[in-house]
Amino acid sequence: VSEEDGKTPAIAYYPHTRNGAVVGYQCKLIDPKKFWWLGDPNDVDLFGWEQAISSPSKTLFITEGADDALALYQVLKARNKPEYAQFVPAVVSITHGSTGARRDIARQLDAIKAKWEKVVLCFDMDDPGKAAVQSVLQILPDARAANLPSKDANQCLLDGRANALAT
Secondary structure, eight states, X not given: OOXXXXXXXXXXXXXXXXXXXXXXXXXXXXXXXXXXXXXXXTTOOOBTHHHHHTOOOSEEEEESSHHHHHHHHHXXXXXXXXXXXXXXXXXXXXXXXXXXXXXXXXXXXXXXXXXXXXXXXXXXXXXXXXXXXXXXXTTOTTOEXXXXXXXXXXXXXXXXXXXXXXX
16 A cells, blocks of 8 residues: 555555466556566466366456456446356456467467366457457457457446346
């Protein structure tokens, strides 16, 4: 939290695993936006991987950033009917930005193909995000690309477009 008021979030820490063990944290200074790593960022699992592989979901959603993964997870979880309250969506994020999307996903490609029937790429709606989709489709040709109503999944939530994001 902020050193000035003791309440305002200042830095977010996103744990990253390798084969199930936490090996580092991607750190995000919130304002001004800046990223860095604590620990080893090499060959890490997709963000949220451990939670996704334990999900019974038949669909894997892959976002471009950790905040996007958290937002999409929140929206999908909130839209569950009461009888599906225990349903846990499988949502992960690439870890090294749009230019590293293919490499990040390739690391776990066999596990992705073995576990999930569908893969939905929920990358940013900017040029780098669109290029990342095309790159990933070379190794996951059956994946679907989502057309988000805002710049990214997190922005959809912030813009009040959760229902549009979930459809």
